[in-house]
Every structure is written in C-alpha cells, then in structure tokens.
Amino acid sequence: MSATRPPMTAVGADRLRDELEYLKRVKRPEIVAAVAEARAHGDLKENAEYHAAREMHGFNEGRINELEAALSNSEVIDTERLTVAPRIVFGAIVDLVDLDSEAEVTYQIVGDLEADIKKFLIAVSSPIARALIGKNEGDEFDFNAPNGTKTYEIKGVRYK
Missing domain, CATH: 3.10.50.30 (Transcription elongation factor, GreA/GreB, C-terminal domain)
Structure with a gap:
C-alpha cells in the first residue's frame, strides 16, 4: 500500500519556499554570528548567551528540515x-x-x-x-x- 502525498496549494508552497530561503540565507548566518560572538565571551558552561544562541540554531535548523521535508513530500496543486x-x-x-x-x-x-x-x-x-x-x-x-x-x-x- 502506497502512502498518498499531502496536498499543498501553489501559493502555500511559494510562501513556504520564501520562508525557507529567509531561514537559510538570512537567519542562519545571523545565528552563526551570534553563536561565534557568545563563544568568544569565554566559559561556555555558564554562558547564557551561548546557550540561547545554540537553542535558536536548533529551532532554526529544525524548521528548515520541516519545510524541506514538507515541500519535497507534498503534492503541489495549482x-x-x-x-x-x-x-x-x-x-x-x-x-x-x-x-x-x-x-x-x-x-x-x-x-x-x-x-x-x-x-x-x-x-x-x-x-x-x-x-x-x-x-x-x-x-x-x-x-x-x-x-x-x-x-x-x-x-x-x-x-x-
């Protein structure tokens, strides 16, 4: 038995592609810079900025993965x-x-x-x-x- 692909409108797919592009091209470099800056402040165990930046990185990468999977697995309907x-x-x-x-x-x-x-x-x-x-x-x-x-x-x- 084959699974059906979930439907998505063409407009919705475009919106998700735009979000994906923003997360990859804008948000990801901002977060990488924030992690690097926080890391430069020294001791990572007690560095709240570093942990917050790492958490933001995890959320961003998770959303990127979710969007990529949704766009590749969906059937886009015009x-x-x-x-x-x-x-x-x-x-x-x-x-x-x-x-x-x-x-x-x-x-x-x-x-x-x-x-x-x-x-x-x-x-x-x-x-x-x-x-x-x-x-x-x-x-x-x-x-x-x-x-x-x-x-x-x-x-x-x-x-x-």
Missing part, C-alpha cells in the same frame, strides 16, 4: 487550474452563512502546513474542511463546533 466548481474539493474558497446568526465567513481549504485560521486558511484535515469536501454551492450542512452544532449554507465556491 488551484487556479481546478474546474470543479460548484463542488468543493481541496483548494476551494468557500463562502458560508451561519443560518442561526446570519454571520458570513469565507475559508480556503489548504494543506495542513499552510493552514492559518487568522487568514481564514483551514487545513484539509480539519473537521470543518472534512464536512465541506464533496458538497456543492447551495447545500446546507450541520457542523459540530466546540460551542455546539452550527448549520451553514454554502453561498459560493470558487477557485483562484
């Missing part, structure tokens, strides 16, 4: 080329109306690593995204939110 509207699939931008409060919200379904609820980018593996996948514009559905069941209507589905 959502502008999808022609499945009004059906909701990965990459869809979905306009919802909460039928109880009349509140409107717009989400885009993206890969797990690029999700950011503050930017209304929801992970394809999230409960609300799983509830949306396969539905169509005009459908209503119930969603079990942490604060109770919500009923939404799908007002619009688009891809860009």
Whole structure:
C-alpha cells in the first residue's frame, strides 16, 4: 500500500519556499554570528548567551528540515487550474452563512502546513474542511463546533 502525498496549494508552497530561503540565507548566518560572538565571551558552561544562541540554531535548523521535508513530500496543486466548481474539493474558497446568526465567513481549504485560521486558511484535515469536501454551492450542512452544532449554507465556491 502506497502512502498518498499531502496536498499543498501553489501559493502555500511559494510562501513556504520564501520562508525557507529567509531561514537559510538570512537567519542562519545571523545565528552563526551570534553563536561565534557568545563563544568568544569565554566559559561556555555558564554562558547564557551561548546557550540561547545554540537553542535558536536548533529551532532554526529544525524548521528548515520541516519545510524541506514538507515541500519535497507534498503534492503541489495549482488551484487556479481546478474546474470543479460548484463542488468543493481541496483548494476551494468557500463562502458560508451561519443560518442561526446570519454571520458570513469565507475559508480556503489548504494543506495542513499552510493552514492559518487568522487568514481564514483551514487545513484539509480539519473537521470543518472534512464536512465541506464533496458538497456543492447551495447545500446546507450541520457542523459540530466546540460551542455546539452550527448549520451553514454554502453561498459560493470558487477557485483562484
């Protein structure tokens, strides 16, 4: 049985490549310089600056490894080329109306690593995204939110 590659939008992949480039070209040299400067202060056992710089180095290298692995293992999907509207699939931008409060919200379904609820980018593996996948514009559905069941209507589905 072969594992499927996790999806990622082309925009999300570009954002992660930009972050990776910044971490490698800007942040890494800054941290190396900070480690060297702290090391020059002498006794490493009691040198808090040195230990902090080494910790920053570890976090930075960990993030670089995480981004490289995500970018090499993901299937990048150009959502502008999808022609499945009004059906909701990965990459869809979905306009919802909460039928109880009349509140409107717009989400885009993206890969797990690029999700950011503050930017209304929801992970394809999230409960609300799983509830949306396969539905169509005009459908209503119930969603079990942490604060109770919500009923939404799908007002619009688009891809860009």
